[in-house]
Amino acid sequence: MFMATVDSSIVIISMPAIFRGIHLDPFAAGNISYLLWMIMGYLLVTAVLVVTLGRLGDIVGRVRMYNLGFVVFTAASVALSFDPMHGGAGALWLILWRVVQALGGAMLMANSAAILTDAFPAHQRGMALGINQISALSGQFVGLVLGGLLSAWDWRAVFWVNVPVGVFGTIWAYRSLRELSARRKARIDWWGNIAFAGGCGLLLVSITYGIQPYGSDTMGWTSPKVLAGLIGGAALLVVFGIVETRVPEPMFHLGLFRNRHFAAGNAASLLASIARGGLQFMLIIWLQGIWLPLHGYDFADTPLWAGIFLLPLTAGFLLSGPLSGALSDRFGVRWFTTGGLVLFGGSFIGLLLLPITFPYWAFALLIMCNGMGSGMFSAPNTSAIMSSVPAAYRGAASGMRSTFQNSGTSLSIGVFFSLLIVGLAHRLPGTLEAGLRAQGVPASVAHHAASLPPVSTVFSAFLGVNPVQTLLGPSGVLHTLPARNQAVLTGNKFFPNLISGPFHHGLIIVFATAAAMSLLAATASALRGNPRPVELPPAGRRAGAKAAKQ
Template sequence: MDTAAPSPSGSPLPAGEPGAVARDPNYKWIALSNTTIAMFMAAVNGSIILISLPAIFNGININPLTSFQYLLWILMGYGIVTATLLLSFGRLSDMYGRVRLYNIGFAIFTVGSILLFLTPDTGDAGAIELIVFRVVQAVGAAFIFSNSAAILTDAFPPDERGKALGLNQVAALSGQFVGLLIGGILAVFHWRYVFLISVPFGVVGTIWAFLKLKEPAYGKRSQKIDIWGNLSFIGGLTIFLVGITYALLPYGSDSMGWRDPWVVAALLCGVLLLFAFPIIETRVEDPMFRMDLFRIRNFAFGNAAGFMSALARGGVMIILIILLQGIWLPLHGYSFESTPFWAGVYMLPLTIGFVIMGPLSGSLSDKYGARWLSTLGMVLVGISFLILAILPYNFDYLPFAIALMIMGIGNGMFSSPNAAAIMNSVPPDERGVTSGMMSTLMNSGFVLSMGMFFTIIVVGLTGAFPTALAGALTAANASPLIPSMSAIPPTGALFAAFLGYNPVQMILGGLSPALIATIAPATLATLTGAVWFPTTLAGAFMPSLALSFYIGAGISFVAALLCAMRGEKYIDESDGAVPINASDTDPQEVSGDNVQ
């Protein structure tokens, strides 16, 4: 017999289907709308930074081309903190209440947004404050991400969960691109507005969540906190991802830090701790994560496919922004200062494809299961990577837009069915930690993807950019500038493109008037114009970019294979439902391999 669970206000909720909150027919829409606002807000906050960094760095008087460490930590610190906390927060939510910790997370995220808006200092101190306040936001986001899918799974019946999760994820991806547009607009007025935009959503959403969301009537077990499991997982993943981040910074004469002894030690230590985690979890009395959940086919292959999908596409947005802002838009008449905003506009087909297919695929997966929908989705993503890989740097926009649309449709076909299949496959009292594991793998894949793509691009630029630069200067009759212009490091060229800067003007501004006088005015105008630097960068950038896209395609096809191996539709029987019919259920699942 189910026990009644207290609502946030303390009044008991009538018991019903295990893990469900189905007494009020309108409650599921309250849960969907609130979690959708939270996911949208968190996604906007993540992408708005990508576009607004030039204005933010100018606002706190930091030169982004000489402050790579701040740039990387503002970009990647949020993802690192979120990824490392999700699994622990998911287990805590199963123990102490998903809605309760979700509400706390909403409030923490809002406080972080207010602190970012109020950042008091400038210079290095201001940059460090921004990073710390972003970490506060990340803690709140980890509570939100680790509980949103579980709250929706509790609120919706099994035959509507795919649709609900699809709408939720559409809001998340839409938020990424709305953030690009809003960031480009707000940064024109004042950099602080970039952070202020989240505050009203956060305040309203937090109050609404505390008043309206209800704790489900699943039986929470009395457990001890798994100290050793938490230390090994959080410590291992944090150390490993921090090592990845610092590997992207120059070390000595190297353009990257992969040979830095501290980076090597961090990566090794992180891997050892992560290898120790499953061993610890099989030996402690109350494990943070039940390793036997991986015996469930939809759980195991769904999470593996989700990680590979995130690894394939996590760095794509930044790489495409570099391509658009640093090369394509200037070559098509856009000023460097305006490229951040227009990059967001020209990437809209990706959002449109996802918005069209996300809810539709979620509804279809409710009827037919996730196996073939998610498989076809990742195949389409792989095809879109291949199309992008063969485009020249001065491409026509139509094939580029088609490739982005296909990528959006493919990700829409994959994301919500995959999430619904994972969440449906586990018992109600494991949904918090399952949501945490799903989000952990996704966020870790995103951070690793950024490190992987940046490494490929920087290694390629390191070998090709000096030669391309010297050849372009010679062709422009500016050979005397070769020694001085060689001061542009490959990473500087890359981040200049990412931030919408023309570094040539900055380099020339620091040269002696006598040297400048040896160069014809027409040549100087060519060098500082909108065509010369993007064309020079393109020659060194495009081979590495194509390699990144081919690797992304390969990883996507691996994810498609994992999707096909997940088995047919399965809904955990302890949820009050049974497998649809014998032909829809994997024999292993019927025979008891599922965790009940």
């Protein structure tokens, strides 16, 4: 699970090195799509396929699907590291093999929680699933640091790192894992699978294109294709719901949502994922575009240091997750999940109140609280969800849980990024034009640069490139200015000071929305009640311990 989720974030920090390695300018016309698909493609595939692959695991064997996932993931990692092409063709090679890699990752994600639920008795399940869940969540943030370190050496190492782990994991899984679940023959629900994959896929693809510029608009939400995709995706999900109530052996039994613990747990997971998913993007842009340059770091070095400065977030996950999972086995899940979400939401309020040039100790404390709150919630919530369904449907239930989590992350990126861009679009153009003209940039060039979509400015900071060079480089005007003005414009202070006001306005909107989502998730979690762990009789404990040992 750690390996699968590391790869959802490891390329984020590695993007500058990857684009340099394949000789592609991400800011040239039409190339923003490559950048977004490199990030979003993996998330989209895992979100769409986990339910189908989880249900398939119920039918053909969860261990069999999990082991195959290791093989596919490792083979794709090898192919990614040997990209033979450059330019747009090289980018397409990486995107397509990232999709294959995501297929393997989805097999792992869909079946790992179900395998652990089969193997561990109820009084140990929270600890086991807690370790699994925190491995997944911490992987998202460790990937940021790992990507920065490896890409500084060689961009291909970002994909090489998976190969030895994948080979070892494949051999270990085939030698050691045994099928504990009773396989139940069933027909594959083709129409349900097609409707669900099509509906989720259309929605998430539309979100990916919605955050790109369209015509003269700063974003693509008014594009007919985006609107058609959103409407069509929603319609297909309605069709999926109808199909699942009509077929004798559905892909997913919607009747499971009548179980309050299952329904409330998944609702809380979706809302928490929306609050958390876009957080790393906002924090990275904040650090790379403003805070780190103002503290003397070169733009080219900011991707690596952003990952390092976000380590307290990962530490919070690692400290609270397994401990909360183990304690919830004894004391129940509601207080841990609800309390964790309250702490999680409170950290967003704290981030909202921070000044744009914050003292690092306050920032580190708040993101550690964010990680601790997320860890307190995630492990017991996963245990409660998986313990609330019949054994025969654990694969599909695990897939649905992963779908809510992964879809929430993708949806969060679309929602938060759009909110940020809206905030920048209202305030940045005037501020940017005035700042450029004050440094001698001709009025026409300054006006043109200020009228460019804010998304290009944000991605410049995101990729560790000086945004002023991105804005003025194509015009050639930068080299015609006096040396003093050039030094000011390309220095570490000009752009961060210029953008800090508009960016902070956008951040307030984003963090306020995340806090509201967290509190809604806490409410959903509290409504589940407080189910006590099932107490096994001595014989049951021995059987459970034997199963776990096997």
